[in-house]
Amino acid sequence: MDNRTRSGEILKNVGFALLEEGKTIRIKAHGYSMYPSIKPGSVLLIEPIALKGKPVPGEIIAIKREQGLIVHRLVRIVSKGGITSYIARGDSNALEDAPVMQGKIAGRIVGAEPTGENPVPADISVNTKTNYYLNRLRVIGIVLEKKVRKVIYKKKHGV
Secondary structure (H helix, E strand, C coil), X not given: CCHHHHHHHHHHHHHHHHHHCXXXXXXXXXXXXXXXXXXXXXXXXXXXXXXXXXXCCCCEEEEEECCEEEEEEEEEEEEECCEEEEEEECCCCCCCCCCECHHHEEEEEEEEECCCCXXXXXXXXXXXXXXXXXXXXXXXXXXXXXXXXXXXXXXXXXX
């Protein structure tokens, strides 16, 4: 394990521990799965789930994963045979995430701070009517635009 991987593992464990102790943490968003609600570079405030009780559909939650936290919107809660599972989905993802038990939900997003990278604050409001397909098309457009700009830059600068 290299130093960067080790540092990432330590930070992940510290974040999980702070949430379990009832502390609110700040993380920087990466990727486009929650676009346009949360854009890459946004700083999110995550509050332990226990502070305000069980999450409700439409809330944005942080789910514990092997690689760290993933921030997606809770789309539904399923109870079957006395077992409750929570299903989340990124606002621009094609598919829902695999169901998780409540113990895997680390927290809920309670605030967002703009940054130099992304000066527009994230929209963390409860939303039960997300337009996944339109959001996905927007993200595809953004990614294609970035690729085209990169190709043009390389040709222009002889890289």
